[in-house]
Amino acid sequence: MALLKRFANNWSRFFCRSYMNSSGCTIYSLSSGHIKCGVSVIRVSGPQAKHALRALVNNEEYEPKQRLAYLKSFYHPSTKEMIDKGLLLWFPGPASFTGEDSCEFQVHGSLAVIAAMLDALGQLPGLRPAHPGEFTKRAFFGGKLDLTEVEGLADLIHAETEAQRKQALLQSTGSLKRLYDSWRMRMIRCAAHLEAYIDFAEEEQIEAGVIVQLTRELKSVKREIHEHLNDQRQGELLRDGVRTVIIGAPNVGKSSLLNLLCQRSVSIVTEQAGTTRDIIEAMHNFGGYPVIFSDTAGLRKHTKDTIELEGMARAKKCLEQADLILLLTDAKALQQVQNDADVDSYIKSYLEELDLPVQMCNGKRLHLIANKSDTLSREELERLSKINAMLTISCQKQDNIPAFLSALESILQKLCGTPRAEHPRITHMRYRQQLVRCIEHIEIFLREYSPDVYPDMAIAAQKLRLAVRCIERITGHVHVEDILDVVFKDFCIGK
Ligand SMILES: Nc1nc2c(ncn2[C@@H]2O[C@H](COP(=O)(O)OP(=O)(O)OP(=O)(O)O)[C@@H](O)[C@H]2O)c(=O)[nH]1
Numbered sequence: 001m002a003l004l005k006r007f008a009n010n011w012s013r014f015f016c017r018s019y020m021n022s023s024g025c026t027i028y029s030l031s032s033g034h035i036k037c038g039v040s041v042i043r044v045s046g047p048q049a050k051h052a053l054r055a056l057v058n059n060e061e062y063e064p065k066q067r068l069a070y071l072k073s074f075y076h077p078s079t080k081e082m083i084d085k086g087l088l089l090w091f092p093g094p095a096s097f098t099g100e101d102s103c104e105f106q107v108h109g110s111l112a113v114i115a116a117m118l119d120a121l122g123q124l125p126g127l128r129p130a131h132p133g134e135f136t137k138r139a140f141f142g143g144k145l146d147l148t149e150v151e152g153l154a155d156l157i158h159a160e161t162e163a164q165r166k167q168a169l170l171q172s173t174g175s176l177k178r179l180y181d182s183w184r185m186r187m188i189r190c191a192a193h194l195e196a197y198i199d200f201a202e203e204e205q206i207e208a209g210v211i212v213q214l215t216r217e218l219k220s221v222k223r224e225i226h227e228h229l230n231d232q233r234q235g236e237l238l239r240d241g242v243r244t245v246i247i248g249a250p251n252v253g254k255s256s257l258l259n260l261l262c263q264r265s266v267s268i269v270t271e272q273a274g275t276t277r278d279i280i281e282a283m284h285n286f287g288g289y290p291v292i293f294s295d296t297a298g299l300r301k302h303t304k305d306t307i308e309l310e311g312m313a314r315a316k317k318c319l320e321q322a323d324l325i326l327l328l329t330d331a332k333a334l335q336q337v338q339n340d341a342d343v344d345s346y347i348k349s350y351l352e353e354l355d356l357p358v359q360m361c362n363g364k365r366l367h368l369i370a371n372k373s374d375t376l377s378r379e380e381l382e383r384l385s386k387i388n389a390m391l392t393i394s395c396q397k398q399d400n401i402p403a404f405l406s407a408l409e410s411i412l413q414k415l416c417g418t419p420r421a422e423h424p425r426i427t428h429m430r431y432r433q434q435l436v437r438c439i440e441h442i443e444i445f446l447r448e449y450s451p452d453v454y455p456d457m458a459i460a461a462q463k464l465r466l467a468v469r470c471i472e473r474i475t476g477h478v479h480v481e482d483i484l485d486v487v488f489k490d491f492c493i494g495k
């Protein structure tokens, strides 16, 4: 047990302490939005927080109870003039968001009140305005949040759809942290046993069974990480938005479809083939799932027009980066399509006609949509409507749109999955990269080290340390200065 503790401590030394000591200053900021509103929240965090609240209520001996709201008048410390009347809350450290002494002023949300309050705080010695994300940074360095929780919080602040909110909330309250911490601790335990084996094996006869057990445990951690990685990127798709490209021949109605999906006129629609040249992007909340739709230039072979060629090159690039392809065609072009099996061969020939190599679409979800159903005869429409492998719609006449929208929603649901506490998902590429590396280190360890092979055990233990280090780079247990700037850059002031 003591060994285990020694390991955990050695490996988990947050580099927070030096940061906390060097940043002795107290920070303040408006934490609510920078617009006129009913109530604004101004936060203060740091050793001078109590002094700040006393100065603003103009009472040097004021002792508020912790975590209770007081209705108080606030005064400017230099002029002693009253600024506003509002609520005051006192959160002594360490039981505060940042872990430091903190207080909060809730005042009327006018620009003048906010300016006067911020000016008042700025007059106090030891106080300075907070940088973007600095409250959260202090919470991280204070050991209140790990990096996955910090990133979950940033995602929660930026969440635009209901499903994004759910996922971010789970992560910000530690769903990934708990999972990664458990893997980390299990690996540390293995390493501790290995060290014990190295230290005492000869004298104290540690059972060889320990080694067998350790190998089994590492294999099981590896399997769990593997399953976690094998997630079809659902968490990332939900966080970043499903990149959905609308592609097809000129004039099939791609821009009309984009406008219909977004319910506004985003893209120019004309009867002239070659209207769209640039990629037109529109972000849309689709039943709680974030989608980034891209309308593209119509694709065709044998054109010499330089603008059209450039448009087509951009369309292909966009396709390469897409998660979902809506392949649009003119319903009239489907004369040969009689059943589901014909759809596949039609798609192949259509891609060929568009000069799109099939491999460009490999590994992506592709759905064929036939537009302009209003131009079909009744018999033709009946035939196409029976085919399940595609959807037939009319953007102009709004035919079959509800069915199309619900089909699209269930595709998105499959792509993004449902955020659940029991199954926290990878939401950042960074996590994925480190987890892949972690598995590699475990594999090297298992390969070079098994109960029947006896290599240098100290080296074997080192391999295991590298695996743990990967997890620690995700959670921020080890020095991760290089990624902190990236993590905190998206935070707003006051958080
Ligand atoms: N009859 C009929 N016409 C449609 C339908 N949808 C679009 N159109 C018409 O088809 C023409 C081309 O539509 P767009 O949306 O510009 O087609 P596009 O694929 O974006 O065209 P490019 O950008 O030039 O490649 C326009 O005149 C539209 O009004 C439909 O469902 N039925």
Ligand SMILES: [K+]
Binding pocket: 250, 251, 269, 270, 271, 272, 273, 274, 275, 276
């Ligand atoms: K057009």
Ligand SMILES: [Mg+2]
Binding pocket: 254, 255, 256, 267, 268, 269, 275, 276, 295, 296, 298
């Ligand atoms: Mg267009």
